[in-house]
Structures are given as structure tokens and as C-alpha cells.
Amino acid sequence: MLKTLRTIIATGIVSEAPPAEEAALRVRAALPAKVGEVLGRALCIRAVDAGSCNGCELEIHALNNPLYNIEGLGIRFVASPRHADLLLVTGPVSRHMALALRRTYEAMPDPKLVVALGDCGCTGGLFGESYASCGRVANVIPVDVVVPGCPPSPLRILQGILTAISVPAAGRVAHHP
Numbered sequence: 001m002l003k004t005l006r007t008i009i010a011t012g013i014v015s016e017a018p019p020a021e022e023a024a025l026r027v028r029a030a031l032p033a034k035v036g037e038v039l040g041r042a043l044c045i046r047a048v049d050a051g052s053c054n055g056c057e058l059e060i061h062a063l064n065n066p067l068y069n070i071e072g073l074g075i076r077f078v079a080s081p082r083h084a085d086l087l088l089v090t091g092p093v094s095r096h097m098a099l100a101l102r103r104t105y106e107a108m109p110d111p112k113l114v115v116a117l118g119d120c121g122c123t124g125g126l127f128g129e130s131y132a133s134c135g136r137v138a139n140v141i142p143v144d145v146v147v148p149g150c151p152p153s154p155l156r157i158l159q160g161i162l163t164a165i166s167v168p169a170a171g172r173v174a175h176h177p
Contacts, residue, residue: 043075043165046084046108050101050137051127052091055151056118060088062154075161081107086164088157089141092120092127093134105141113164115145117157122146 047060063070070076078084081104093101105112116137119125124135137143147160 041074043086043161044078044084045075045086045088045161046078046081046104047088047090048097048101048104050089050091050097050121050140051094051133052118052120056090056121059151059154059157060090060117063157068154068158070158081105082109084108085111086113086115086161087141088115088117088161089137089143090117090121092124093137093140095132095134098134098140101137101140112142113145114141114143115147115160115164116143117147117152117160119148119150122148125150 047057049057062068063075064077081087085108087105087108089101105114114137116122120127121137124133124139127133127135129135129139134140138146145160145164147156149156152160
């Protein structure tokens, strides 16, 4: 035991160098400040599945895990559109969901922010427009930000949310790569 302690003292502290800073982590650090600056309180999101395959929903659920911890960033999901600041819509809008999506949008207080998630929400995806599908979300309600991907990663969803609260409400669509 004494020999081991001498070796430890002679060697000193040996550890790996800290990892290099990632640009993606800056987005995570910027969110609480931006949410507080724009709203002065927590950002409340209402998520609506307008006919997706649930791939985007899995990524949205990942936002609540300990790795992303969006609740700690001042962002939370709400059940009522009357309490929501931002509407997160996934999937191509099925004809049966078009009216429900419009009513959800209309029930939100002003200013209304809408983020269309995934390739289906942005362009209609594989489904496009047909007898059963209205296609992209923008065909039914105004969209502020589109986040393409099949499905987009949780980090890209966070970047899309940050873009939505950063872009002035000028009615233009911000395309987030």
C-alpha cells in the first residue's frame, strides 16, 4: 500500500485533456437567455402530430431526457393551446387533422409561433398532397420556421425553437438546415 501511495505522489495527477468546445453546445447555452429575453418567463410549447409516422415525436420526447433537459432551459410542453407560445407540428397534415390543426392554431394567444418539423411537415415528404393529405403544414396554417430531417435530431429541434423565438414576426419562413 505504501509503495502504491509513493507511486501516486511521484506521478501526480494524470487525466485527459478537456474536450474541445462544440458550437452545438453554444445553442443550448443561448436558449435560456433568449427565452427570458423574449418572453420573460418559460416558453410553453404545444406539440401536434398532424399525421406523422412518430419518428419526429420520438425525437421530441428525447428533448425531455436528462441529456437535453429542456425543462431546465425554461422550455416546457403544455396540453392546452391556450397556454402555448409555440406550436410544434409534425407530419404531413392529413385531411382529417386539418380542421383540428387550424382550431389549435386559432386557440393560441398572439403572438403565435409555428415550427414545422421533419421532411413531412416541411414539404409533405413521401405523402405530398393527395385525397388523404393536405401536404406540408404551411398549406394549412402559417409557419415561421421549418426544421427538415427524417427525423430531425433533438439538437436541430432546439436550434429550430431558438430560431423561431429569434426571428421577428414578419411573416417570413426561416429555413433551418
